[in-house]
Amino acid sequence: MNHAALPIQIDRSSPVPLYFQVAQRLEHMIESGNLPAGTRLDNEIDFADQLGLSRPTMRRAIGYLVERGLVIRKRGLGTQVAHAKVRRQVGLTSLFDDLAKSSRGPHTTVLNFTVEPVSDSLAAELGIEQGTDLYIFERLRHADGEPLALMRNHVPARLLRLSAAELERHGLYELLRAAGINLKIAKQSIRARAATAAEASLLCEARRAPLLEMTRSAYDEQGRTIEHGNHIYRASRYSFDLTLTG
Amino acid sequence: MNHAALPIQIDRSSPVPLYFQVAQRLEHMIESGNLPAGTRLDNEIDFADQLGLSRPTMRRAIGYLVERGLVIRKRGLGTQVAHAKVRRQVGLTSLFDDLAKSSRGPHTTVLNFTVEPVSDSLAAELGIEQGTDLYIFERLRHADGEPLALMRNHVPARLLRLSAAELERHGLYELLRAAGINLKIAKQSIRARAATAAEASLLCEARRAPLLEMTRSAYDEQGRTIEHGNHIYRASRYSFDLTLTG
DNA sequence: GAGTGGTCTAGACCACCAG
DNA sequence: TGGTGGTCTAGACCACTCC
Numbered sequence: 001m002n003h004a005a006l007p008i009q010i011d012r013s014s015p016v017p018l019y020f021q022v023a024q025r026l027e028h029m030i031e032s033g034n035l036p037a038g039t040r041l042d043n044e045i046d047f048a049d050q051l052g053l054s055r056p057t058m059r060r061a062i063g064y065l066v067e068r069g070l071v072i073r074k075r076g077l078g079t080q081v082a083h084a085k086v087r088r089q090v091g092l093t094s095l096f097d098d099l100a101k102s103s104r105g106p107h108t109t110v111l112n113f114t115v116e117p118v119s120d121s122l123a124a125e126l127g128i129e130q131g132t133d134l135y136i137f138e139r140l141r142h143a144d145g146e147p148l149a150l151m152r153n154h155v156p157a158r159l160l161r162l163s164a165a166e167l168e169r170h171g172l173y174e175l176l177r178a179a180g181i182n183l184k185i186a187k188q189s190i191r192a193r194a195a196t197a198a199e200a201s202l203l204c205e206a207r208r209a210p211l212l213e214m215t216r217s218a219y220d221e222q223g224r225t226i227e228h229g230n231h232i233y234r235a236s237r238y239s240f241d242l243t244l245t246g
Numbered sequence: 247m248n249h250a251a252l253p254i255q256i257d258r259s260s261p262v263p264l265y266f267q268v269a270q271r272l273e274h275m276i277e278s279g280n281l282p283a284g285t286r287l288d289n290e291i292d293f294a295d296q297l298g299l300s301r302p303t304m305r306r307a308i309g310y311l312v313e314r315g316l317v318i319r320k321r322g323l324g325t326q327v328a329h330a331k332v333r334r335q336v337g338l339t340s341l342f343d344d345l346a347k348s349s350r351g352p353h354t355t356v357l358n359f360t361v362e363p364v365s366d367s368l369a370a371e372l373g374i375e376q377g378t379d380l381y382i383f384e385r386l387r388h389a390d391g392e393p394l395a396l397m398r399n400h401v402p403a404r405l406l407r408l409s410a411a412e413l414e415r416h417g418l419y420e421l422l423r424a425a426g427i428n429l430k431i432a433k434q435s436i437r438a439r440a441a442t443a444a445e446a447s448l449l450c451e452a453r454r455a456p457l458l459e460m461t462r463s464a465y466d467e468q469g470r471t472i473e474h475g476n477h478i479y480r481a482s483r484y485s486f487d488l489t490l491t492g
Numbered sequence: 493g494a495g496t497g498g499t500c501t502a503g504a505c506c507a508c509c510a511g
Numbered sequence: 512t513g514g515t516g517g518t519c520t521a522g523a524c525c526a527c528t529c530c
Contacts, residue, residue, distance in 0.1 A: 037469070067313075069430070069431060072467055072468075082469060083465075083468065083469025084469070085373065085431070085433075085463075085465045085469040182492075183492050184315070184491065184492065185315060185331070185489060185492070186491075186492075187487070187488070187490075188487070188488055188489075188490065189485050189486065189487045189488075190436055190458070190485060190486040190487075190488075191458065191481060191484075191485040191486075192438035192439075192456040192457060192458040192481035193438075193456055193481055194455075194456050209440075210438040210439055210440050210456035210457070211438060211456070212436070212437065212438040219329075219331045221318055221328075222318075223283070223328060223329020223330070223331040225331075233438075235437060235438035235456075238437075239435050239436060239437040240435065240436040240437075241433070241434070241435045241436075242433070242435075242436075242488070243431060243432070243433050243434075244431065244432045244433075244434065245431050245432075246428075246429050246430065246431070246432075
């Protein structure tokens, strides 16, 4: 099923690259179901001609969609919209982002908040200079009125100004973004363990209840350590969902 | 620090694309420490000239490295090797792959193995046709002589021939690859929970010990369901390590 | 054989960043 | 002001798939 003419407008005066205008428009049409799974796209040359673009530019737009798993390209066969199952997503977000998006009324209590020079062992683990000042804080997060997670974090103090008050109103990643800090990559480890008595009490769980524990280090483009966190979640109320691609 | 001449040989008679030859060579030089973090690459045009390539081809090679986080490109500034921390990896692998790579002597016992028509509820969950035959099997995996994980899996029988004997000798993903099945994407969920009495006994854990539980559905390019699994891991001996990018 | 995507070239102009 | 990457063009040839 070829398409005679997809309604894609191109604005050559826009600072947005042409390939990206096309890619975004197509992405939107796919996500909205306007181009159902299995739909075959016109071949690259015709498609480019229809939009008044060169083939490399058109190809780049499609390449963007291929990269995100929205579309499948096969030599000799053509290009078609992928099944919904094969659509990638998920990235470097925070619990607050996730809860806010699903409108589960996140609420945060800052249990403690200090600025201290980093300990030698932690400095080595984070790969930062010894003696650097760190924000160290612990937050208890609720969702839907129930305790959900206990989060301990470290953030180098020179990166931005933080306060307990701000951390009760906003997510950490939200504050980082507002300070112009762009996370590039994070490495995290997910484990399970039994709650200590103190943790159980804070999270309203039974003693030795199973917990999900996540440790994450996040870095920016230059490889600077931006954030290090150890979070524990009530196993009964939280899981990590992720998408892997190969 | 510019490089007068990087020792990169190009074989124009090879079926391997030129951009990929260059990208692979650079990737290897970075991974091996031959190009340390922070090293500045020559600009795209000079670099292309040195190798006898056009700029777009050179650019594509570098683009491959940028995509993988090995290198950082900045307009007006140049391109340099990223810090090791900002290197991405990890993908769609299996426990067996991981253990084999770290030579921890994986050993597998197949606890049961059947072929049955899929139940209606499972057919809906997996998005496969009702009545399809499924391999259903349960494996206990050891590493370093200790029980590590209990794995329950479902695989549509029409995809390949499986046997208990093969599953004791090889990992599931290894067998899938050998059958020419390429996984494109997987969605997984990671939770924590307490062990049941039977699970605790199989895994040599105490009753109600915390376990890591992972459920995964894996699909190929066309969105066909290839595999569905529910695995439980001893929390004391396993964790999920992953890299997120943004 | 006809049609598709995969690769490659040789140019061009622009936007950003440094000195 | 000069150098860098970011984008775009108009062609070319090849490899694969299907009929």
